Amino acid sequence: MSKQNIYKETLNLPKTKFAMKANLAQREPNMLKQWEESGLYNKLREIAAGRPKFVLHDGPPYANGNIHIGHAVNKILKDIIIKSQTLGGYDAPYIPGWDCHGLPIELNVEKKLGKPGVKVDAKTFRNGCRDYARKQVAGQKEDFKRLGVMGDWDNPYLTMDFKFEANIIRTLGKIIDKGHLHKGSKPVHWCTDCGSALAEAEVEYEDKKSPAIDVRFKVIDQQAVLSIFGVDSSELSINAVIWTTTPWTLPANQAVALHPDFDYVLLSTGSELLILAEDLYENAMARYGVEDFEILGRCKGAELEHQKLQHPFYDRQVPVILGDHVTADSGTGAVHTAPGHGQEDYSVGLKYDLEVDNPVGPNGCFVSGTELFEGQYVFKANPLVLEVLKEKNVLLHHEELLHSYPHCWRHKTPIIFRATPQWFISMDQSGLRGLAIAAAQKTVWLPDWGKARIEGMMENRPDWCISRQRTWGVPIAVFVHNETQELHPDTVKLIETIAQRVSENGIDDWFELEAVELIGDDAENYSKATDTLDVWFDSGVTHACVINEREELQFPADLYLEGSDQHRGWFQSSLLTSVAVNDVAPYKEVLTHGFVVDAQGKKMSKSKGNVIAPQKIMKTLGADILRLWVSSTDYTGEITVSDEILKRTADAYRRIRNTARFMLANMDGFDPSENCVAIKDTLPLDRWIIVKAEYLQQEIIAAYEQYEFHLVYQKVHNFCAMDLGAFYLDVIKDRQYTTQEDSVARRSAQTALYHIIEAMTRWIAPILSFTAEELWTLIPGEHPESVFFETWYAFPEEVQDEMDDVYWQQVLKVRVACSKEMEKLRSDKTIGSSLDAEVDLYCDTSNKTLLAKLENELRFVLITSEVRLHDLTDKPEGAVEFEELPGIALIVRASEQTKCVRCWHHREDVGRNSEHPELCGRCVDNVSGNGEVRHYA
């Protein structure tokens, strides 16, 4: 054994069980098991009982498919908030939930079981849906837990729980009671082969050939229109001209729409006068083959509002109306309007109080009583309509047009728009719109543009159609009068009865119910409504079904947090239903995050192949890396992910992990109850880093409170790399290794490390939960089972120090200057380690006084073998000055002294002690004497 090894054993080298290699993919699942077995979440509830509450209410993901990276971002952000609020001293329960009804699940179950009412009965089908949803929930739950998300996973909420279903119905009852429900009709995508309405997801667009026709609508008050156009008189008849590709909708025509701001011309063909848009008349004339024509006058569309026109083949007059949806890129600038057959026609029709006429039955045939076309299938009626138009001499032109048209995705046949009876939550009949806007104004929206966004939507949105003609959904459990369509007078009471039954038996209870059972003889006149509720209603009422139902939560929630797409979705459905029932928003604060995109800023899609699966990251890098990545981004905008970014994140993780490891390793043998040094007795350098950490903690807490986790990430990483790695830890190595094990010098530094690791483990716990818990078990001293049982670390009281942060910053500047000079010697191989060098500093008075305070310990701060202070006036030639360091010049040279084999400092006194001929004086003292004393660093 060499002599060096003998002395090596006298050093206090770092030692720890905390592995350098994280092995997160293997380690994390064990930690999860441990959390689960010990019932961590429930224990935490007991510990936090009585604290002020912080309620982050979980928006339910849809129970279908594997979780993707967007889910992961959402859940991790929520988890970081829950955990940081917990550490901040709040009782922050987390009840995860799932959205379980609705079309996507139906479609998947249809593939297995067939269509309800065709291959299977509805009840069997609904059971199939329930099973399917349950399996989806189970799968997603495992992945969410694997992310390290802490919550009541054993008791989540599911919108298909019987009690939940019952409370959906109850909430609907309250909304009815408050007067917000209304029955109306609305055009929906309708497949005549299915005999049913189609959801947006069931519609696909294909090219279709349609007859494109130009039709005359004769002006009734010819004189009035002539004068609007500034024309004195004319014997010729005046016709507005519309252009359409769906002649079969003409029987339902109720108006002709013009654009208020377009210019329209009145032109004469010699045989008649036509009204056409200025920008379109040339095309139209070409289409009609008219070469000789004359413009007689012009006017704005708005001037023609309310003029009456003759329907082309029915004995009725229809008004001219105005709409911004009229465009000038095709047609005539005058739009045939049939509110029963088109969404825009419907909404503009509402403004003008037009009749929503729907003469078409579920099978696509004109209903009995439809003049001229009774019993005809709509697409077969097109030629008949043309014949009638020719007969009446109102058809100006006809050609075939190939255009994009909606088709049924199942039958591949063209679909139609058909007005059907639907249930609506009215925005205005009981003032819901105003209430919602007022409530939105009282809510804090983060980022703040969310407020304008939601307000804009509230101002403009139409009534909410909450009915769906579907099987897997919560019923609109009301009785409707067969003749009047009015609700049963006892509706509110009946709904409570139904809700009680549903909470026992689920929604099947309603579908199987005989009306007689509930309303007795009234059953003759009343029928059960068969529609189900829009699933947005289900999730929208979680404030009633979850927040108000779960004891650990309280209304209104402190925070909702979802992707920014939910302004249109859940934030809005929650706001409307809550305001309808409670007059206030269900949340005090709404936070949104953006969407995950790839390195080029493109959205992730399977077809592009740029998808990064969270499962894969967890299996390779580990959940803590995924969590650290989430924390590192400014999530208010787009969230970028790529292999490079994840690699950088893993680098940052290793830096944090290794810093913690080194601190633990230097606390070997440290028992805080025995060895902690009182703050007033610690060395100034150690006190300084403790105070530094304490101030940093304040910044970190503030960042957590403002949900700015990327600042936490930056600050923690910076602290590890700069304050600790590049300075403090580097400087104290000498003291840790070479002084006596139980010396104040060493214990003082360990005290600092102890306070820092206690604090830092808490700082990272909300983000690097697995790593924090791993660290937690290795921090010296007594601790509760989990870091999450704690609150932010209480640092020892600060003492006023002459050597404050300003002082050390100046010392640091000197250190940087020395490093630069040493680098020169290193590059020409004069020295290797900085301990091979010695430094002469030529200082002005103030700097000399300042540096002299460290006495002969300055060399330890500069990590060099000797430092000598001189007056600046004695500066010799060759002394170097730095712009950043005025008042100091320095010379660095290789030491000529012998190197101590134990501490590696080059010292004059090496070899003076004959028993330890290779040691310097202080090492002799440390090895066989009373040990060296340090005063400053």
Add this chain to the structure above:
RNA sequence: GUUGUAAUAGCUCAAUGGUAGAGCAGUUGAUUUAUAAUCAAUCGGUUGGAUGUUCGAGUCAUCCUUACAAAACCA
């Protein structure tokens, strides 16, 4: 086409209208005393583009480009 949000170094983020900064990565070197670690030095920018306003613009205004999101629409 409409509305909203965004664009700063290879990456992640900073910069009350006042000299564009950090950290990481890269490069080079040191280190058998943090060694699949650590330390040091060093390189890196016409702030997406263009016009304004201003003594002065990354920041304010207008337009354009690109991306993301939303609600639609094609009669």
